[in-house]
Amino acid sequence: MKNFFKKALRISIKILIGLIALVVLFFATVFTVNYFALKSEAKKIEDYGQKVTIDGGHKMNVVTLGKGKDKPTIVLLPGYGTPSPGNDYDELGRLLDKNYQIVIVEPFGYGMSDVTETPRTTANMNKELHQVLQKLDIKDYTLMGHSIAGIYAIEYISRYGDEVNAFIGIDSSYPTQPMEDIPVESLQTLNKMGFNRLIASIMPDALMLPPRASQEVKDQVKYIGYRNMMNEDVGDEAKRFTQNFKSASKVSLPKDLPVFFIISSESDEADPTTWTAGHEGLIKGNPNGKIEILKGPHYLHHTQVKTIANDVTEFLDSHNIK
Known part of the structure; x- marks a missing residue:
């Protein structure tokens, strides 16, 4: 025994x-x-866009479609963690560039822009964006952003509102939106170990690839996405979500600014009591405010791109921005 x-x-x-x-x-x-x-x-990785050098010597990447001083300008801003905003917005931009000059800005840490390790506070990001637009001599424009870009836009307009003629949010965030802390350090460690790649190989949707892009473009977005995933700037931005949302809650949109919120039906269904109501609160008392709910997921510009392009054009036309 x-x-x-x-x-x-x-x-x-x-x-x-x-x-x-x-x-x-x-x-x-x-x-x-x-x-x-x-x-x-x-x-x-194939480079694209125009590099604009701002204070500190860092370069921010910008993609411009439909260039022309005789056209009104729409500045497109990405949602959090979008791997390659220039490619992500390409289809929407090309549908709009017949009537507008489209300027797709890739914040630091995104796409082909530098990684700066400058704190990703809303104030810093908005200052950088404004410097880029000033360098490009763009001084009258519509801001249009997806997801968290809505939070940054509210403060941007409060500071540089004399330059902004309208704001359009694609399922954009709002200041009182419930937020949960993100375990950034853990995600960065997993990324360095290679597990984010493993997860993305099992769940391809995690890379948010533009669905109708060519395979070559999708591959480029993958390469850029894996390279940029949870880098210092993207990670620091996530760490500051709560801080940046609280900061946005202290300001409001002008009561006469044309504002158009395009809301995802899936976001509305997931949060039926506050999602649409949160956006309604931002345009309360604004005769130039509008809300539209479109069927589809959070990345509406991937699934409802033609409708968005048509509705944006109609909205801006109605406010004589043409």
């Missing part, structure tokens, strides 16, 4: 060591695959 227990113990130890070895091998494989994939993909 004694020998039996010794033998059972030895077998159990060997099994445990084997399991530990398998776990270590799995982690090492995930890390190694990601490490060499990043090196390989870095060589495949």
Whole structure:
């Protein structure tokens, strides 16, 4: 009996060591695959856009469609973590550029812009955006943004409102929106270990690829997305969500500014008591405010792009922005 227990113990130890070895091998494989994939993909990334140098010497990438001083300008701002805003907004931009000059701005840490490690406070991001537009000699424009860009836009308009002729939000955030803390350090560690790539390979939607883009463009978005995923700027922005939302709650949109909120039906259904109501509160008492609910997910400009382009044109025309 004694020998039996010794033998059972030895077998159990060997099994445990084997399991530990398998776990270590799995982690090492995930890390190694990601490490060499990043090196390989870095060589495949094709640059695009125009680099605009602002204070501090950092370069922000801008994509301009439908250039023309005789056209009104729409400045497009991305939602949080969008891998390649220039490619993400390409389809919408090309539907609008017949009548408008479209300026797609990639904030620091996004797309082909620099990673600066400058604190991602709303004040800093808005200052950077304004410097870029000033460098491009753009001084009269419509702000149009997806998701969290709505939060930054509220404060931007409060500071530079004399330059903004309208605001359009694509399922944009609002200041009193419920927020949960994001475990940024944990996500950054998982990313360095290669697990974000593994998750994205299992759940491709995590990369938010533009659905009707060519495979070549989708591959580029993947390469850029893996490179930028949870970098210092993107991570710091997430850390400051609560701070930035609270900051936006201290200001309000002008009561006469043309404002058009295009809301996702799925966002509204997921939060039926506050999502639409939160947007209604932002335009209360504003005769130039409008809300429209479109069927589809949060990335409405991926699924309702033609409707958005038509409705935006109609809205701006109705306010003589043409």
